[in-house]
Amino acid sequence: MKIWKKLTIFLGAGAVSVPLAIMGLFIYATHDMCGNEVYSEVLSPNREHKVVMFQRDCGATTGFSTQISILDSGDELENESGNIYIIDGQPKEVSPNARWASNTELRIERSLNGSEYKAESSWGLDEIKVTYVAGSS
Structure with missing residues (x-):
């Protein structure tokens, strides 16, 4: 049961952090296009x-x-x-x-x-x- 709990936490953290990282990178790359x-x-x-x-x-x-x-x-x-x-x-x-x-x-x-x-x-x-x-x- 411990391995499933760790895997769920890992996947949940990845599901939140990856989109946030992509959004942050996009904002950083496009913030000064003018x-x-x-x-x-x-x-x-x-x-x-x-x-x-x-x-x-x-x-x-x-x-x-x-x-x-x-x-x-x-x-x-x-x-x-x-x-x-x-x-x-x-x-x-x-x-x-x-x-x-x-x-x-x-x-x-x-x-x-x-x-x-x-x-x-x-x-x-x-x-x-x-x-x-x-x-x-």
Whole structure:
């Protein structure tokens, strides 16, 4: 009887641990499928910040997106989503013009029309104002 008890415990543990291990391996292998490709960078007039326009691609099951982040000038773009602006499409086709109006205001030359996934109006502790104006898109 002891051998059957040990065998049952062994098989039960295997039935639980093998699927958990496979699920963990899948999550580990796919957790960072996205990648960013910088399209353009523009420094603020005082050179303390920069606006980075980039393409984000998260694999075959999703399309490309154009994203914009404001960063401190010494920071590199991390493998994260944009912190200011996100729309569908590749930058060469849909990127708006982004320019600094001052050290504390970024102008994105594209009217908001509801197709944006993100369109923030400010950024950071320095409270950089982000405005969206009609212009070339």
